Amino acid sequence: MRRSPLIPFAPLSPRLRACLGWGSFLLPLMVWCAVSYVPVLWHPMVRIQDRGDITYLQPGQLIDRHTLARENARIEAIGGTPATGKRSNPIFLPAPHEVGTALYRAFKTPPRRANEPWFHESIGHSIRIIFTGFVWSSIIGLPLGILCGVYGSVSRLTEPVVDFIRYMPAPAFGALAVAILGIHDAPKVAIIFIGTFFQQILVVANTTRKMDPSLIEAAQTLGAKPRHLLFKVVLPGIASDLYNDMRILLGWAWTYLVVAEYIGASSGITFFINQQARYRNYDNVFAAILIIGIIGFVTDRILDDLRLAVFPWKSEGKKPLLFRFLVRNPPPPAGDAA
Amino acid sequence: MTAPLIIDPDAYRRQSPEVAARFEKLKQRPIILEVDKLRKEFDSAHGSHVAIEEISFQVRRREFVCVLGPSGCGKSTLIRILAGLDFPTGGDVRLDGKTVRGPGSDRGMVFQGYTLFPWLTVKQNVMFGLKVGGKPGHLAESEAREWIALVGLSKFENHYPHQLSGGMKQRVAIARALANNPRILLMDEPFGALDAQTRAQMQSYLMQIWRQIDVTILFITHDLDEAVYLADRILVLGANPGRVMELIENPVPQPRTPEQFQSEPFQALRARLDALIHPPSLHKEDKLPLTRMTVVGDDVI
Numbered sequence: 174m175r176r177s178p179l180i181p182f183a184p185l186s187p188r189l190r191a192c193l194g195w196g197s198f199l200l201p202l203m204v205w206c207a208v209s210y211v212p213v214l215w216h217p218m219v220r221i222q223d224r225g226d227i228t229y230l231q232p233g234q235l236i237d238r239h240t241l242a243r244e245n246a247r248i249e250a251i252g253g254t255p256a257t258g259k260r261s262n263p264i265f266l267p268a269p270h271e272v273g274t275a276l277y278r279a280f281k282t283p284p285r286r287a288n289e290p291w292f293h294e295s296i297g298h299s300i301r302i303i304f305t306g307f308v309w310s311s312i313i314g315l316p317l318g319i320l321c322g323v324y325g326s327v328s329r330l331t332e333p334v335v336d337f338i339r340y341m342p343a344p345a346f347g348a349l350a351v352a353i354l355g356i357h358d359a360p361k362v363a364i365i366f367i368g369t370f371f372q373q374i375l376v377v378a379n380t381t382r383k384m385d386p387s388l389i390e391a392a393q394t395l396g397a398k399p400r401h402l403l404f405k406v407v408l409p410g411i412a413s414d415l416y417n418d419m420r421i422l423l424g425w426a427w428t429y430l431v432v433a434e435y436i437g438a439s440s441g442i443t444f445f446i447n448q449q450a451r452y453r454n455y456d457n458v459f460a461a462i463l464i465i466g467i468i469g470f471v472t473d474r475i476l477d478d479l480r481l482a483v484f485p486w487k488s489e490g491k492k493p494l495l496f497r498f499l500v501r502n503p504p505p506p507a508g509d510a511a
Numbered sequence: 512m513t514a515p516l517i518i519d520p521d522a523y524r525r526q527s528p529e530v531a532a533r534f535e536k537l538k539q540r541p542i543i544l545e546v547d548k549l550r551k552e553f554d555s556a557h558g559s560h561v562a563i564e565e566i567s568f569q570v571r572r573r574e575f576v577c578v579l580g581p582s583g584c585g586k587s588t589l590i591r592i593l594a595g596l597d598f599p600t601g602g603d604v605r606l607d608g609k610t611v612r613g614p615g616s617d618r619g620m621v622f623q624g625y626t627l628f629p630w631l632t633v634k635q636n637v638m639f640g641l642k643v644g645g646k647p648g649h650l651a652e653s654e655a656r657e658w659i660a661l662v663g664l665s666k667f668e669n670h671y672p673h674q675l676s677g678g679m680k681q682r683v684a685i686a687r688a689l690a691n692n693p694r695i696l697l698m699d700e701p702f703g704a705l706d707a708q709t710r711a712q713m714q715s716y717l718m719q720i721w722r723q724i725d726v727t728i729l730f731i732t733h734d735l736d737e738a739v740y741l742a743d744r745i746l747v748l749g750a751n752p753g754r755v756m757e758l759i760e761n762p763v764p765q766p767r768t769p770e771q772f773q774s775e776p777f778q779a780l781r782a783r784l785d786a787l788i789h790p791p792s793l794h795k796e797d798k799l800p801l802t803r804m805t806v807v808g809d810d811v812i
Contacts, residue, residue, distance in 0.1 A: 394618065409630045
């Protein structure tokens with residue numbers, strides 16, 4: 174007998190979990206491969222190989238399948254040779270292997286002009302913008318959010334207006350940021366900051382409020398004074414949840430990256446994407462978009478792994494992979510009853 | 512457990528000479544905790560609600576007092592006021608003659624919900640009170656180890672609370688409260704969340720600890736057997752609003768053993784508590800207004 178998988182919140186077996194996890198990546202990849210490599214599925218264009226008697230076509234040119242059929246019919250009607258070619262996808266949908274090579278090639282290709290950055294320099298620049306904005310936001314937002322969560326007075330004085338401001342889209346401040354901070358990195362950092370900061374205060378305050386109040390009372394009966402309650406009970410008590418919040422907020426900061434980089438003088442990965450689109454190297458465009466995803470995803474996985482090492486009491490029995498060396502003498506499993 | 516018929520309702524007042532002598536000696540002891548005309552009202556949207564009308568009693572040094580009462584009698588409010596986590600509307604709580612004005616390490620507290628700090632190991636939990644009290648780390652650590660050994664958990668000192676069973680968690684909580692050397696240990700239904708077997712074991716542990724350590728215990732429970740098994744004296748509270756019904760001297764001789772459950776003084780006291788907490792008039796309310804919904808002849812056998 175097995176529990177019906179349709180029962181809400183039914184647990185998954187570890188094997189099924191792993192399979193589905195890989196599947197969630199493989200499925201879109203397979204669809205992409207199918208559309209790219211199986212001509213009957215889509216392939217609305219034809220890449221000309223022999224132009225026959227249609228003089229305005231060039232070998233290698235892409236032309237809509239139906240237009241070509243019409244032109245060929247017209248040429249054949251007057252006794253000419255029709256053009257031939259291979260069915261292919263439009264230029265904005267490169268095949269997986271093309272993007273794969275582009276991903277590798279992008280790092281190897283020197284910039285077209287001497288004053289333009291290499292691909293890795295563009296990535297480095299983007300990461301620096303995100304990091305700076307996020308750190309500045311956290312330096313102010315974390316303590317303020319915690320104080321909001323802990324003290325009702327701070328919360329009432331702060332949260333209503335923050336709630337108001339967070340509905341203003343961060344990019345709306347772009348023009349203002351350029352006017353005040355110039356056209357280089359500062360306004361971009363400011364956009365990341367604005368996009369993160371106001372959400373951060375509310376998220377951190379909420380997490381802080383979820384702290385179990387009976388632990389505060391227990392600490393008081395053990396002689397803890399208000400400063401102990403804050404630094405030895407509240408902070409360690411919410412640390413693991415805050416860590417998760419920060420992971421999610423960092424993800425939000427990434428989503429503001431491209432908008433931020435459009436502001437002032439275009440820079441970083443966004444600049445690279447725009448340049449490549451201008452040269453119609455769409456495989457490079459895909460490669461750059463993928464790189465943003467990969468960096469974000471890998472960072473998140475690493476931070477999640479670090480979480481298991483730093484907060485062992487919240488790990489639910491899971492062991493870190495990369496940061497195993499941080500776990501000090503893991504205690505033997507509990508055996509005794511009572 | 513069914514109580515045998517007790518003919519004399521006052522049987523619980525009869526004390527053997529040894530028990531009487533023991534209470535005489537107890538009365539020589541200095542008073543540690545004095546609760547004087549305590550009153551507590553809560554303000555709510557529907558006006559104020561009286562949780563405790565008036566409670567007065569005294570606890571002497573190294574005494575074990577149980578507070579027993581039905582839900583709504585304000586026993587949890589009472590212990591929270593004693594701990595300094597709530598404040599009375601009227602009256603006074605004095606510890607060693609000094610009025611209590613907030614929480615402090617002179618009153619240890621053990622909660623029903625364990626309230627161990629999940630991010631600290633067993634040892635670090637027990638060290639918490641010592642360290643916020645300003646004891647240097649190595650001293651706190653060696654003291655904590657002794658307390659952990661006392662509750663028999665030395666093997667688990669580096670475990671996190673989530674790795675322990677309920678009974679073990681509550682032993683850590685007791686060690687943590689005792690490590691501060693409190694004048695009185697306040698226990699708010701500490702074994703209420705445990706299964707019957709573990710509870711019996713914990714009661715026995717607590718009696719052993721109480722004998723070994725210089726500590727006075729005020730223990731809240733709604734379990735009659737637990738109160739009779741543990742207490743020197745039992746403070747029975749009535750509900751709505753909370754008030755003292757009777758302060759009873761327990762006629763069961765010390766030291767207590769599970770065999771005494773069947774003894775006459777035990778059953779006499781238990782019958783009295785039962786009568787106080789479940790007065791006969793209340794039994795009528797236990798009847799549901801049910802109509803018969805089964806086929807005739809299909810009775811429960």
